[in-house]
Amino acid sequence: MKIKELEQLLSARHIKPTAMRLLVLEYLQQQNAAVSLKEAEEAYEKADRITLYRTLKTFEEKGLIHHIDDGSGATKYALCEEGCQCAPEDLHVHFHCNSCQKTFCMPKVAIPAFQLPSRFNLQEINLMAKGICADCF
Numbered sequence: 001m002k003i004k005e006l007e008q009l010l011s012a013r014h015i016k017p018t019a020m021r022l023l024v025l026e027y028l029q030q031q032n033a034a035v036s037l038k039e040a041e042e043a044y045e046k047a048d049r050i051t052l053y054r055t056l057k058t059f060e061e062k063g064l065i066h067h068i069d070d071g072s073g074a075t076k077y078a079l080c081e082e083g084c085q086c087a088p089e090d091l092h093v094h095f096h097c098n099s100c101q102k103t104f105c106m107p108k109v110a111i112p113a114f115q116l117p118s119r120f121n122l123q124e125i126n127l128m129a130k131g132i133c134a135d136c137f
Contacts, residue, residue: 013062024055033102034076070096070103078105091125097133
């Protein structure tokens with residue numbers, strides 16, 4: 001994706017397009033699986049860990065990415081689908097491969113609707129499927 005398009009994506013979410021933010025967004029777009037802070041650090045050896053963390057947190061706060069707790073002990077991050085508001089109805093299943101340890105978003109697999117008791121307000125759901133991914137099968 002060209003720099004102008006990356007800048008537009010950031011601006012659409014009210015994120016100031018700094019050099020680091022553009023690099024991180026480009027990196028996330030190139031991934032086929034969710035990435036941890038450590039993986040992002042390895043991709044940008046000269047980048048400051050705090051700057052990378054703040055960039056990911058800003059992206060998450062503005063709804064550009066979402067975090068995934070796959071049980072590996074490291075929070076992972078993935079780009080949201082276009083039009084996603086990270087509301088419960090936008091949530092989807094995540095798949096963690098027990099072989100390669102990658103975690104994938106499954107945006108076409110919606111989390112089933114369920115009824116909560118009265119006076120309970122749904123804010124977040126995490127549904128993690130685990131098994132062997134197509135690359136490791």
